Amino acid sequence: MLSIGDLSKRTGVKVPTIRYYEQMGLIEAAERSEGNQRRYERNDLERLAFIRHARDLGLDIPAIRELIALSQHPDLPCANADRIAADHLTAVREKIEKLKKLEHELERIISHCDGHSIEDCYVIRALSDHGLCEGEH
Amino acid sequence: MLSIGDLSKRTGVKVPTIRYYEQMGLIEAAERSEGNQRRYERNDLERLAFIRHARDLGLDIPAIRELIALSQHPDLPCANADRIAADHLTAVREKIEKLKKLEHELERIISHCDGHSIEDCYVIRALSDHGLCEGEH
DNA sequence: GATAATTCCTCTAGTGACTAGAGCTACAAG
DNA sequence: CTTGTAGCTCTAGTCACTAGAGGAATTATC
Numbered sequence: 296m297l298s299i300g301d302l303s304k305r306t307g308v309k310v311p312t313i314r315y316y317e318q319m320g321l322i323e324a325a326e327r328s329e330g331n332q333r334r335y336e337r338n339d340l341e342r343l344a345f346i347r348h349a350r351d352l353g354l355d356i357p358a359i360r361e362l363i364a365l366s367q368h369p370d371l372p373c374a375n376a377d378r379i380a381a382d383h384l385t386a387v388r389e390k391i392e393k394l395k396k397l398e399h400e401l402e403r404i405i406s407h408c409d410g411h412s413i414e415d416c417y418v419i420r421a422l423s424d425h426g427l428c429e430g431e432h
Numbered sequence: 433m434l435s436i437g438d439l440s441k442r443t444g445v446k447v448p449t450i451r452y453y454e455q456m457g458l459i460e461a462a463e464r465s466e467g468n469q470r471r472y473e474r475n476d477l478e479r480l481a482f483i484r485h486a487r488d489l490g491l492d493i494p495a496i497r498e499l500i501a502l503s504q505h506p507d508l509p510c511a512n513a514d515r516i517a518a519d520h521l522t523a524v525r526e527k528i529e530k531l532k533k534l535e536h537e538l539e540r541i542i543s544h545c546d547g548h549s550i551e552d553c554y555v556i557r558a559l560s561d562h563g564l565c566e567g568e569h
Numbered sequence: 570g571a572t573a574a575t576t577c578c579t580c581t582a583g584t585g586a587c588t589a590g591a592g593c594t595a596c597a598a599g
Numbered sequence: 600c601t602t603g604t605a606g607c608t609c610t611a612g613t614c615a616c617t618a619g620a621g622g623a624a625t626t627a628t629c
Binding site: 344348349368370377380383391398410416418419421 | 507516547
Binding site: 300333 | 604605
């Protein structure tokens with residue numbers, strides 16, 4: 296039996312976050328000691344590692360909830376799980392594209408600034424005048 | 433004199449967002465009509481376009497506040513403005529790197545799944561077992 | 570000039586995924 | 600038995616808005 300602190304150390308998930316996941320229904324409410332403290336077992340460890348891993352990949356809580364539900368029905372086809380992952384991949388790629396546009400625009404603005412006074416500062420001027428931008432954003 | 437709705441249409445910033453920016457001190461409290469409605473002028477339009485542009489580039493509100501303050505002192509050197517932009521560029525690049533790692537990991541997981549049952553689903557298995565991952569994340 | 574439709578006002582609360590803190594209790598080590 | 604650490608619950612804060620309630624002002628139509 297593990298305390299919440301033990302579970303935290305073993306999974307790298309902070310103690311308040313574990314309690315938060317319980318509240319969100321990602322992990323079942325733990326058994327309690329006589330003094331009302333949470334006590335965990337091996338399968339809680341696995342569940343929490345699963346959640347942490349999914350969060351590290353950027354999945355949000357509703358998606359994780361769905362994956363957990365799916366994982367408890369080994370006989371079902373896995374199309375839904377694949378779809379969740381694929382949708383997330385699409386979202387990640389879209390974010391990358393947006394950020395790359397920002398990156399290029401910022402690079403361009405910064406490289407155009409000669410670094411003297413605010414009056415001539417290209418950073419400030421570019422912000423004031425959208426006409427100095429390339430493309431729309 | 434423009435109403436807040438006019439200002440909104442001309443800049444593409446939503447009405448409640450304009451009020452929010454006023455509250456945050458990014459734009460000065462507007463003059464009011466007899467009936468207590470906000471009335472704007474040309475320079476408010478420019479200021480709001482500046483803010484919107486900076487937000488589109490992903491700058492946060494404290495950074496924008498600082499840029500506005502700088503823009504009102506044309507004689508100062510523009511090193512601070514350049515630094516704000518450069519710091520932001522660094523942050524954008526870091527985000528891109530993180531997202532690319534996620535992208536590759538998700539691609540790998542998805543491509544390994546044969547799409548049959550949950551039991552064999554590589555998406556679920558990869559989440560359950562960190563050992564199936566490449567690299568750390 | 571009356572009425573209707575639209576816009577505006579303020580204020581509060583909600584978003585996501587936590588994080589911080591207050592005030593209190595339980596447990597482990599010496 | 601005391602002390603220190605870890606645990607408990609509950610509330611509120613983060614960021615940049617967004618949604619909605621309930622009411623007042625303005626504009627358009629008749």
